[in-house]
Amino acid sequence: MIHPLLQQQLQEIGFQMDTPPSDPKAWREFLKKVSSSYRAADQQRDLAAQTLTFSSEEMIEKYERQRQQSEARLEAERDRLQAVIGSLGAGLCILDAQGNLLSMNPKAEQLLGWSESELAGQDLFKLIAPHLQQFPQQFPSHLSQKCSPSPENLLAPPKSKQDYLACRDGQFLPVSYILNPIIENDAWVGTVLVFFDISDRQQAEQEAARSLSMLQATFDSTDAGILALDRYGQVCHFNQKFVQMWEVPESFLNPHQNRSTLAFVMRQLKNPPQFLKTIMQLSAQPYIPTYDVVEFKDGRIFEVYSHPSKVGNKLVGRVWSFRDITERKRVEKALQNRVEFEQLITNLSTYFISLNTEEVDAGIQESLQKISNFIGVDRSYIYLFSDPEHQSQSIYDWRSTLMSIKAENNLVSESSDNEPLDLVSVVKNQVKVTSNQLNPQVIPGIISWLKKYEVVHIKSANLSAEIIKDLQSLEKFHQDTGLVGYEHPEYIQHQLQFLTIIPLVCRKSLVGFLRFDSLSSLDTLSSDTISLLKMVGEMFSNTIERRRTEEVLRQTEAKYRSIFENAAEGICQTTPDGRYISANPALARILGYDSPEDLIANLTDVSTQLYVKPTRRAEFVAAIAKSSVISGFESQVYRQDGTTIWISENARAVFDAIGELVCYEGTVEDITEGKRAAEALERAKEAAETANRAKSTFLANMSHELRTPLNAIIGYSEILSEEAEELGYEDIVPDLERIYTAGKNLLTLINDILDISKIEAGRMDLFVEAFDVSGLLESVMGTAQPLMSKNNNTLTVDCPDNIGIMYADVTKVRQILLNLLSNAAKFTTDGKIKIEVSRVSSLPYSQESGSVVEFKVHDTGIGMSAEQQEQLFQPFTQGDASTTRRYGGTGLGLAISDRFCQMMGGNIQVQSTLGEGSTFKVVIPTRVKVKTSEAIATTQDPEEYSAVDAYTEGCLSEN
Secondary structure, eight states: OOOHHHHHHHTTTTTTSSOOOOHHHHHHHHHHHHHHHHHHHHHHHHHHHHHHSOOHHHHHHHHHHHHHHHHHHHHHHHHHHHHHHHHSEEEEEEEEEEEEEEEOOOOHHHHHHHOOOOOOHHHHHHHHGGGGOOOGGHHHHHHHHHHSOHHHHOOOOOEEEEEEEOTSOOOEEEEEEEEEEEEETEEEEEEEEEEEHHHHHHHHHHHHHHHHHHHHHHHHSSEEEEEEEETTTTEEOOOOHHHHHHTOGGGGSSSGGGGHHHHHHHHHHHHHHHHHHHHHHHOTTTTTEEEEEEEEEEEEEEEEEEEEEETTEEEEEEEEEEOOHHHHHHHHHHHHHHHHEEEEEEHHHHHHOOGGGHHHHHHHHHHHHHHHHTTSSSEEEEEEEEEEOOOOOEEEEEEEEGOOOOOOOOTSOOOOOOOOOOOHHHHHTTTTOOSSSBOOGGGGGHHHHHHTTTTEEEEGGGGGGHHHHHHHHHHHHHHTTOOOSSSSSTTTHTTTOOOEEEEETTTEEEEEEEEEEEEEEOOOOOOOHHHHHHHHHHHHHHHHHHHHHHHHHHHHHHHHHHHHHOOEEEEEEETTTEEEEEOOOOHHHTTTTTHHHHHHHOOOOOHHHHHHHTTHHHHHHHHHHSSSSSEEEEEEOOOSSSEEEEEEEEEEEEEEESSSSSEEEOOOOOOOHHHHHHHHHHHHOOOOOOHHHHHHHHOOOOOOOOHHHHHHHHHHHHHHHHHHHHTOOGGGGGHOOOOOOOOHHHHHHHHHHHHHHHHHOOOOOOEEEEEEEHHHHHHEEEEEHHHHHHHHHHEEOOOTTTOOOEEHHHHHHHHHHHHHHHHHTTTOOOOOEEEEEESSSSSSSSOOOSSSEEEEEESSOOOOOOOHHHHHOOOOOOOHHHHHHHHOSSSSSHHHHHHHHTTOOEEEEEEEETTTTOOOOOOSSBOOOOHHHHHHHHOOGGGOOOOOOOOOOOOOOOO
């Protein structure tokens, strides 16, 4: 609780306990009132002292008591005031005239870190702020300079300042302080220091300064130009980007140059009235934001935003933002141009699809004009190279300088877009089809460009001498084709600005090129336009290819129509239910009708009206259903007059897109004569086979009768030879040996003939048994060794020890091997003969599984040519006549060996080189299945044998 007198005193000086002073100014007022209160109290004490002088002792005593009471109350009030001051939020120090500390409140102790007892009587400024020591010394001079010693002048304090005070911990405290003098009797007796901790405020100010700095940096670094105006239109602020964008001299931006600045800006704009209209709108409606786009005369485009600047609801100015969108607008325009160009190409492509062949030339001409107008070129051409297969128009052209002439010829429609162009009249009036064809050899420079299959867009100043020469050659070509030439021969150097060349490619072949000349515009084509021009080239290429394809189709259709009409074979289409859809004259002639139309009208059901056999049509349908194709389907059919003929049909099934059968189509051939000839040939064949079998049967039956006298001759010649040697008649022994040798040769020949006859007659049988292959090989080697020695040949054997056994006809296997070794020995002299035996898994051509035995006979003899090999294995056949004369033989050994191999399920193969030697390979299954010679004879066809190389062999033995 506060003493009532202190509370009364505080109320008298206007102090409120709940609202203490909050800033230095309020504290100065508060201290002033405190000083006034103390002076009033001192005056009362002086008055009381004077009164006591004149009073009695009683009065003195009473007054003394009252004085003491008043001092006590005053002391109490000072204590209360000290308590209030101690509870304040500011540091407060009271110093004497020498700057020594008299007292300090707790807040000052807290902020500085010292207690009052530690600093009492010490020079405070020397400790906490030496640089402020001289400031209190200025108070006497300030007091002497006051013109009036009134309390108001004496108590006027200096303004607050900011500084740093040293603390006990060595840190410096940022403060806002006030130094206020204490005046008594118009004299300076002390100083009051009041200070506030401004660390938070200073930090906030630093943050605010930092934020303002960043805002300024952002303001200066933004890509938009910023201009701030006050409510009167005066320039308040602007960034450097604004100056750069508008190119306004900074001197124009001071407040006195507004009219000059506006005039400078207006002179740069493409449409000043529009910008003025926006300014006038803001004058009428200053609180609305605005957006506008302004264009400059130099092509720049700015996006303009403005927004009112307000404090609360009060308008204080306007901020303008300018952004350069020239590049964005250029990109948007390029994108829009690309979209429109693509749409134009799409429309023209669709337009070409709707044209017939006769309208294509006029469509190309019109499309060339539209594309040229769109991309802004002055002249355009399409050149097509000479093609012997397509005699078509070789050049199309369009020129902007001839638009009036083209309009007169209806090339440019004067009607609305909804009225179609009369393309037929355009073709008649304007399109020129000339016999002259462009030869690529006259423009080698341009051809080198075109072979890169890229669009070429080049400035005329960069054209090489070769390209200029090519352009002059093209100009001569224009004159030859009747086109109007350029006005000056030097047009390339003086008129042409840009040249664009686009290759035209059909089926990966260069067929021509598209050319655009820019004469008036200095602007180069954009990359998007150039890429789309490649699409234009593809569009024209596809159109030209379509026209050429249609021409080829027409020619092909005419050609195949001629073939269809003039074919010797019948050609037709029939429905699945047996009606003719189409037929050619040949079919009508075969079936005895006057015309294809007569045939289609009268022959409505082939099942009952055409085929002699009623089920033949069903058999035809069933056969073609298996594979969708049938070939050589022979049938007997009725002609219109009722006679029958034989026909052969080749046909296929035709299906639609969903797989449904549509019809059958194919050819019909009259094979009646061939059928008759085949029947006659079959009868002759049967007769020949019968005669052959009779001959073979006769020879087989005569084997005993033929062998008996030969055996007698051989036996008696051998006996006579032995007796002649014993009796001493050596001179007749050679003759007897010749008789013996001739008999043996004749017997061998007869045996071979009888064997081949038995095979052909079907009387040769297999006697299958198990035998050891190695043992067989030793037996064959022993028999063949004398034959090797006769011509001084060397025989070697390569046979594994574990070759095992095989189940076959051992006699026929031995005869096969002896025939091969005999041939090798006969046709080899002073050479090497080798026989190899091996067991392999199976025959490479056989469908049966199981192992086989391979016998290979190698020699280094005379070899054979390919022609000699072709007739090998034919009975009674050798390589040529000279071979027979030189080496002898009948040509039956290999034929018999081949038949034996076939009977046992094997074969003979051979590789031979003339003059180097031959290799025979015999392949026989290890387990032979019995197959009679009759089966071999009935299925044998010499044309089906393997074409293998071999020697022409002779007799097995000539001894």
